[in-house]
Amino acid sequence: MKAFTILCTILVYCTFLSRADALNRRQRGGGGASPTFKFNSAEAKAQARLAQSKGLLGQSRDGDVKVVPMTAEIDGFAVQFKVAGSDLDLKTAAIKGAVIHASEQGSVEPPTSTGKGINLLLHGDGGQSFFDFSNVREQQGLLGVVALAPNDKMFWGGGAGNRRTDGVLHSKLLDELITKVLPQVINMDSSKVFFMGISGGSFLLAGFFLPAFAEKYNSGVILGCGGLPPQVKPSSNFGKTLGTMRVHVQTSTNEQDGIQVTIPLAIQAYIKLAQQAGVDNQILGQKFTADLSPKGSHCAFDGKGFVSGVQLLADNYANIILGDGDAIGIGKVATSVLDNRQKFASGLPLTKVVSRARRAQS
Structure with a gap:
């Protein structure tokens, strides 16, 4: 009986593995995601317009928290992001539609004693949770931040399926978003950076x-x-x-x-x-x-x-x-x-x- 159970589990596993491979083949056959958007490209500008007009914007559901969509320019690429916070949490640079250029000055700015941490959410394929801003509510001193995958299909890591061909590049962009961009718009304690993936x-x-x-x-x-x-x-x-x-x-x-x-x-x-x-x-x-x-x-x-x-x-x-x-x-x-x-x-x-x-x- 035990051997039969093991055999059944293996058969199920192999079936699911083959389905995962088939999914990858279908998605690659469909072209996968486009290359990562360059700053000032037509594609990046179109995505910025989308990010700044669709989904949760302005005042959050809590009423006293502002949701501000912006564009980050990092190493020649464009990343759309939104931050949520009160007037005390956000700096004057946090303006809807602002372009924030990654700066070394941001990376050396010390944690502020009054600043808050962040919870950075990475959405699933297609970007639904970016537009919903699912983590907009502050929790235990962590402000909500969301970033949008910078390609046509809004796939974090690019590519498709389990093969994320731009995974290294997107990880580097996110690291610089945290260290060189966000400190310019948030009164931020950079020692408290948390993450959530969907x-x-x-x-x-x-x-x-x-x-x-x-x-x-x-x-x-x-x-x-x-x-x-x-x-x-x-x-x-x-x-x-x-x-x-x-x-x-x-x-x-x-x-x-x-x-x-x-x-x-x-x-x-x-x-x-x-x-x-x-x-x-x-x-x-x-x-x-x-x-x-x-x-x-x-x-x-x-x-x-x-x-x-x-x-x-x-x-x-x-x-x-x-x-x-x-x-x-x-x-x-x-x-x-x-x-x-x-x-x-x-x-x-x-x-x-x-x-x-x-x-x-x-």
């Missing part, structure tokens, strides 16, 4: 940005409904950073087939890097957690839909990353990746990968 945004964070820059920020991140194992060589202290940085993976039981494969691969790769760096398992289990208890489909953390599900997760950011992991509307989600026994509806485990050895055994 779907394709989580692909970029897990596969590229965190391996390269996590040790620089050493804060906290939610990887929502997506993830990739490192696609670049991790920085020298990335594994050790996983023992101090708060990382939570949140998905749902009926996640997309291909992502049911890539999330466990990402989790196992991170665990291995942390253990190789000598991180104690007890500490790792406290810092690195995962959950798939929501019964919904892709990103439907409320069991209803994408937009409302993402909003629910964003509203619980502080509860998960800075609190005890009791997410209102979801439940207690902070289960150690080392102890997690949850499975997707398909039967595939959340935190384990079907190994070649077990495949050969069956």
Whole structure:
């Protein structure tokens, strides 16, 4: 009976892996995303108009918080972004439609004692959560910031599917957005920079940005409904950073087939890097957690839909990353990746990968 169960799990895994590969082929065949937009290009200007006219703008739902869309010019590329805060939180340069040029002066500006941290959200493919500004509400001193993927399909990391061909470039642009642009428009404590990814945004964070820059920020991140194992060589202290940085993976039981494969691969790769760096398992289990208890489909953390599900997760950011992991509307989600026994509806485990050895055994 046990051998039969193992065989079934392997067959499901192989089926889902083939579907993930097929998805990549279809998306590549469709051309994937365009190259990253150059500053002052017609494409960048069109995206700026879109970012400054669609979605949550002006006053937020809370009424006393301004939402300001701007353009960042970084190394000759254009990145659209929005910040949310009160008049005390934002600097005079934070004006709708302003162009903020990346400046070395911004990167050396010391943290302000009165400044607040930020929670930078990276949307999924297509940009829905950028326009919704799901993380607009300040939580425990973290102001909401969103950035829009600078290409025609609004794919973070460019490319398509699991192959994010501009992942390295986009990670560098985000790092400079944080260090050389945002300090010009936010009264910002640069020692408190937190992150949240949704779907394709989580692909970029897990596969590229965190391996390269996590040790620089050493804060906290939610990887929502997506993830990739490192696609670049991790920085020298990335594994050790996983023992101090708060990382939570949140998905749902009926996640997309291909992502049911890539999330466990990402989790196992991170665990291995942390253990190789000598991180104690007890500490790792406290810092690195995962959950798939929501019964919904892709990103439907409320069991209803994408937009409302993402909003629910964003509203619980502080509860998960800075609190005890009791997410209102979801439940207690902070289960150690080392102890997690949850499975997707398909039967595939959340935190384990079907190994070649077990495949050969069956």
